[in-house]
Amino acid sequence: KNEVEQSPQNLTAQEGEFITINCSYSVGISALHWLQQHPGGGIVSLFMLSSGKKKHGRLIATINIQEKHSSLHITASHPRDSAVYICAVRFNELIFGTGTRLQVFP
Amino acid sequence: ETGVTQSPTHLIKTRGQQVTLRCSSQSGHNTVSWYQQALGQGPQFIFQYYREEENGRGNFPPRFSGLQFPNYSSELNVNALELDDSALYLCASSVAAGQGRGGYTFGSGTRLTVV
Numbered sequence: 001k002n003e004v005e006q007s008p009q010n011l012t013a014q015e016g017e018f019i020t021i022n023c024s025y026s027v028g029i030s031a032l033h034w035l036q037q038h039p040g041g042g043i044v045s046l047f048m049l050s051s052g053k054k055k056h057g058r059l060i061a062t063i064n065i066q067e068k069h070s071s072l073h074i075t076a077s078h079p080r081d082s083a084v085y086i087c088a089v090r091f092n093e094l095i096f097g098t099g100t101r102l103q104v105f106p
Numbered sequence: 107e108t109g110v111t112q113s114p115t116h117l118i119k120t121r122g123q124q125v126t127l128r129c130s131s132q133s134g135h136n137t138v139s140w141y142q143q144a145l146g147q148g149p150q151f152i153f154q155y156y157r158e159e160e161n162g163r164g165n166f167p168p169r170f171s172g173l174q175f176p177n178y179s180s181e182l183n184v185n186a187l188e189l190d191d192s193a194l195y196l197c198a199s200s201v202a203a204g205q206g207r208g209g210y211t212f213g214s215g216t217r218l219t220v221v
Binding site for chain 2: 035041045048086088093094
């Protein structure tokens with residue numbers, strides 16, 4: 001049983017579309033992270049959330065602690081947003097979801 | 107401010123050999139965690155070092171071991187390599203991990219292939 005589940009696993013979009021990636025978790029956490037991983041493997045931390053909502057540019061992340069659920073939204077998607085987006089929850093260590101592979105076509 | 111640097115970036119080893127992977131931590135961070143990411147999977151926690159001591163370990167056998175140095179850089183050692191050890195190994199540094207504070211800075215990873 002995965003403690004962190006993401007949906008969808010794969011997502012394709014046309015440039016300009018609004019995108020939502022969902023993350024559900026089953027453990028009590030101190031924080032939730034949204035990460036971006038490009039084909040070379042390096043991971044970039046996008047957000048760390050413990051409550052509410054955060055926004056950075058075209059990216060918005062929300063979390064509902066009671067429902068153990070978080071969403072990552074991308075507005076006006078662009079081909080350079082193509083990457084794997086990973087949700088990770090912080091229990092004692094980070095527990096990762098399997099990621100959502102996003103491809104945005106021009 | 108420096109980020110996290112991992113070396114080498116790519117490595118090919120033969121089954122049964124030993125390997126050492128290295129990771130520098132970001133300036134100001136005192137905790138380093140290591141993760142193994144198999145192809146198509148999310149990263150799995152190997153262990154974490156805080157102030158030169160291991161303070162958390164995932165479900166990995168003892169042939170996976172590590173060190174953290176006084177400058178907070180870290181090594182991951184894997185003995186008796188197996189084919190299934192082929193993966194991307196990621197390290198991340200943070201401040202006071204396990205206490206719920208601070209974000210993580212990830213390295214670009216070392217891709218290990220065992221043949």
